[in-house]
Amino acid sequence: MQSTTLPDYLKIPSGSIPSFHKRVGDPIDHGNMRASSGGFPVPGEQNPTSTSVMAQDYFVSEATWTNILAYGKFDYIVIGSGFTALAFITETLKHDVNKRILCIERGDFWLPSHFQNLPLPFKMVLGGPSETFPWTLSRKTFKTKELGFCHGSCPFFGGRSTFWSAWSPKPDKSLMRDFPEELIKTTEEKDFWYSAKKLLNVTPATKIDDRVFSGLQEAIDKILQKELSKIPTADSVESAPLAVGPRARTSLMRFNKFSVPGPLLAQYENQRVLAEKEKGMPLELMINCTATGLKKDDDGVVRAIETSRGVLSWTDDDTKVVLCAGAIPNATLLLNSFYSCHQTVGKRLTGHFQSHITARCLADNVDWKSNGFLEIAATYLAGMDPKTHRQYHVQITAIHSPRPQDDADDAARECPDYAAAATYEQLKDSENYVVFVCASLGELDESNKENFVRLNDSKDPSSNVTLQLTLTDDDKKLWDTMDKATFETIEAMSGDSGIVEYWDTHNGKWSTNKPPTEDIRIPGVVHEASTAFVGPESKGGSLDSFYRPHEVANVFVTGAALFPTAGSWNPTLTMCGFAQDLARKLGENPGLIPPSKKEEVMPLGSKSGP
Numbered sequence: 001m002q003s004t005t006l007p008d009y010l011k012i013p014s015g016s017i018p019s020f021h022k023r024v025g026d027p028i029d030h031g032n033m034r035a036s037s038g039g040f041p042v043p044g045e046q047n048p049t050s051t052s053v054m055a056q057d058y059f060v061s062e063a064t065w066t067n068i069l070a071y072g073k074f075d076y077i078v079i080g081s082g083f084t085a086l087a088f089i090t091e092t093l094k095h096d097v098n099k100r101i102l103c104i105e106r107g108d109f110w111l112p113s114h115f116q117n118l119p120l121p122f123k124m125v126l127g128g129p130s131e132t133f134p135w136t137l138s139r140k141t142f143k144t145k146e147l148g149f150c151h152g153s154c155p156f157f158g159g160r161s162t163f164w165s166a167w168s169p170k171p172d173k174s175l176m177r178d179f180p181e182e183l184i185k186t187t188e189e190k191d192f193w194y195s196a197k198k199l200l201n202v203t204p205a206t207k208i209d210d211r212v213f214s215g216l217q218e219a220i221d222k223i224l225q226k227e228l229s230k231i232p233t234a235d236s237v238e239s240a241p242l243a244v245g246p247r248a249r250t251s252l253m254r255f256n257k258f259s260v261p262g263p264l265l266a267q268y269e270n271q272r273v274l275a276e277k278e279k280g281m282p283l284e285l286m287i288n289c290t291a292t293g294l295k296k297d298d299d300g301v302v303r304a305i306e307t308s309r310g311v312l313s314w315t316d317d318d319t320k321v322v323l324c325a326g327a328i329p330n331a332t333l334l335l336n337s338f339y340s341c342h343q344t345v346g347k348r349l350t351g352h353f354q355s356h357i358t359a360r361c362l363a364d365n366v367d368w369k370s371n372g373f374l375e376i377a378a379t380y381l382a383g384m385d386p387k388t389h390r391q392y393h394v395q396i397t398a399i400h401s402p403r404p405q406d407d408a409d410d411a412a413r414e415c416p417d418y419a420a421a422a423t424y425e426q427l428k429d430s431e432n433y434v435v436f437v438c439a440s441l442g443e444l445d446e447s448n449k450e451n452f453v454r455l456n457d458s459k460d461p462s463s464n465v466t467l468q469l470t471l472t473d474d475d476k477k478l479w480d481t482m483d484k485a486t487f488e489t490i491e492a493m494s495g496d497s498g499i500v501e502y503w504d505t506h507n508g509k510w511s512t513n514k515p516p517t518e519d520i521r522i523p524g525v526v527h528e529a530s531t532a533f534v535g536p537e538s539k540g541g542s543l544d545s546f547y548r549p550h551e552v553a554n555v556f557v558t559g560a561a562l563f564p565t566a567g568s569w570n571p572t573l574t575m576c577g578f579a580q581d582l583a584r585k586l587g588e589n590p591g592l593i594p595p596s597k598k599e600e601v602m603p604l605g606s607k608s609g610p
Contacts, residue, residue: 005278009067010100011060012275012282051287054109058265060102060286068284069310073319074100076586077305077312079291079333080324081105082159084558086260087199087576088322089283090267091583097271097280103264104307106290106325106462107155111162114257116418117245120409126163126418130154134329136456138468146479147353147469148523153326157287160326161260165417165439166243167395168202168573169380175391178446178564180535182545186581187574196577200243200258205378205416208244210255212414216375216434219368220398220493224379227492233383233392233485240378240395242416243572255414292461294321294337300553302337308462320554320586324579327561328467331453331531334542336461340551344532344542346453349469350566351528352441353479355520356420357486358503360433360510361494363400374407375400378416381489382568385481388474391568392442392482394489397421399435404428426503429510436490442482443566445472446530453531469525479521487514527571529560546589547582556582 006012038044045052051059060068076092078085081103092099110130115122133152141147154160170193173184186192196202205213206221217239224237245256267283274280286309293306295313302321304313323330334341363370377398384391397415401407404427415421420439427435444451450470458464471479494500501510505519532549535541541564542549547556558579560571 006275006282007067007071007073009064009070009072009284010275010282011064011284012272050110051108058268058285059109060284064284065286065309068102068286069312072102072312073314073316074102074284075318076101076320076322078103078322078324079305080159080326080329081157081264081285081287082260082324082326083161083200083572084575084579085322085324086161086264086267087196087579088324088558088583089264090199091195091580092587093267093271093280093283095584095587097274100281100284102284102286104289104291105157105285105287106308107157108288109261110156111158111259112261114162114164114245114259116257116413117259120412123412123418130156130163134332134463135453135465135467136458136463138466140450141467141469144470146471146521146523147525150328150351150467150469150525150528153329157285158260158264161258164257164259164572165395165419165570166257167380167416167570168197168200168241168243169238169382169393169569170197170241170573171567171569175382175567175569176565177567180541180545180564183534183578187577189581192577192581193573195580196573197241199576199580200573201245202241202573203244204239204241206239208242208255210414211371212255212374212376212410213378214375215368215371216366216398216400217377217379219366220377220379220396223367223493224381224396224489230492231381231383231485231488233386233481234381234489235383237379237381240380240416241573242378290462291325291333292336294333294555296338296552300551302552302555306461317554320556322582323555323557324559327528327531327559328453328465329462330557330559330561332462332465334532334549334557335453335455335465338549338552341532341542341549342455344537344540345549346465346531348446348530348533348540348564349451349453349467349528350444350446350530350563351469351525352443352566352568353471353475353525354442354522355438355440355479355483355486356522357438357440357483357490357515357520358422358426358435359438359490359494360426360430360435360501360503361498363432363434365495365498366434366493370400370402372402374402374410374414376411376414381485383481383485385478388477390443390445390474390478392440392478392485393568394482394486395420395439395441396489396493397437397439398493399427399437400433401427401435402431404431425508434493436493438486438490440482440486441526441568441570442475442478443568444469444525445474446565448472448475483517483520527560527566529563529566529571532557532561533564534562535564546585547578556586558582
């Protein structure tokens with residue numbers, strides 16, 4: 001029941017229609033039942049959709065949205081529903097359950113969990129129609145065969161979290177090249193990394209406590225730690241830090257990948273319970289609503305958001321807008337909203353290029369004893385090109401499948417990176433082998449002026465940008481170094497006397513010949529970053545240390561957009577850490593801080609902590 005102390009634009013779902021969850025002895029309150037409940041006095045809804053079912057109890061209804069547009073008032077309006085939205089919202093509510101938060105998502109509700117946690121046929125949803133490209137790709141990028149395109153957005157509730165690979169390394173500050181001192185100091189504050197890891201439940205593969213991640217995992221880690229010197233450009237190796245979903249403590253369960261929908265809806269449910277007891281505010285989640293423009297007054301305060309479902313507006317100075325939509329959508333919104341952003345936003349675009357190599361060696365060459373079941377190891381190796389000082393890393397997945405046909409389902413679920421996992425064809429004749437699948441990522445040169453996101457003359461403000469990515473000589477040198485290091489890694493794992501076989505993609509069989517470069521380099525840039533990075537405008541920066549565009553008082557940016565450089569490390573953990581830091585900063589500074597000048601970076605004011 002709606003609390004009498006809350007306005008009607010803050011919706012608390014009413015009790016559900018009596019169903020199988022109803023307990024014996026619970027009376028049915030006929031007076032509060034919805035019309036046509038149970039088919040009385042007329043039949044109920046005959047054509048429900050997933051959206052209509054979820055909207056009834058979880059998402060903002062049409063009636064509530066009308067009230068929000070008319071007179072809704074929020075402390076925070078969060079645009080996007082992915083990782084950084086979850087990080088910001090949960091951290092904010094951890095400190096103050098009375099904050100009024102509206103989260104806007106451009107897409108629909110689709111997957112309730114990571115697709116690998118669902119039945120195996122869901123593997124077909126990876127890519128294709130599930131990925132959208134809210135930009136025009138330049139011809140130069142399209143014709144660069146090594147790149148070809150940039151991976152798109154996942155326009156659904158939870159965003160990319162329902163498709164990601166779950167690798168969550170913590171970068172050392174030495175790897176955060178050209179990050180301003182304020183951001184480095186932020187990462188050194190108490191509990192910065194702890195809070196981010198706790199949010200994502202980041203767990204080393206050796207501690208997943210799963211029969212699949214067991215002896216082989218320990219063996220591969222040990223081999224690479226011992227043989228690291230055989231990979232001259234490598235600096236470190238560790239058991240892969242993976243974001244895993246919660247599991248029952250009392251029974252063995254399959255490796256479960258972390259994704260946002262479950263935790264964010266759990267946060268919603270927690271706030272609903274508190275609101276019913278008048279001890280907190282409900283969290284409002286709006287789907288199928290695209291933000292297309294932010295309207296700023298002369299005083300630098302945004303008081304209106306143009307959306308595909310009408311204009312959100314307010315008169316107060318307290319509402320803050322948090323952009324959590326991804327590096328390129330965030331840049332698109334800033335470029336469409338603020339002329340002051342045109343000098344810096346989108347001028348820098350970085351990300352990661354990729355290579356994939358699949359190989360195998362006889363299981364006897366690996367110093368470990370099979371337990372007779374499917375075993376997987378996930379190990380993270382990082383290095384740097386000595387000439388360019390640019391970074392790469394190798395995501396190593398080692399698989400031993402004694403019964404490939406029986407193991408196919410579990411292998412598909414439990415390989416950390418489904419896009420770089422062994423296929424059934426590669427496993428079916430490899431019962432006596434360990435198969436290595438190495439996905440290697442290298443950073444694009446942030447100084448490349450030919451990489452950019454810029455406005456074009458398209459009429460759709462949600463996608464009216466042109467995206468271009470190209471390769472510099474330094475990029476090519478790093479890519480060569482990365483590929484060489486990946487082959488050296490495979491050879492180190494296979495032992496001095498081991499014969500290494502590589503998968504020949506053209507003939508669909510194993511060969512002792514190394515695959516040529518053109519067969520291992522995978523088109524499609526991932527982990528795009530740096531489109532609106534923190535720093536003074538004189539150095540190309542778009543944001544101050546409160547993560548705000550210069551000269552704008554109440555808009556804040558999250559995600560890899562704020563990274564000055566991409567590094568090679570997977571960005572999700574760091575993105576979430578900075579989003580949590582933003583929540584703490586705003587909680588410690590509840591008033592509206594005057595907008596920063598373009599040439600200044602605001603002083604730090606955050607105290608990270610539990």
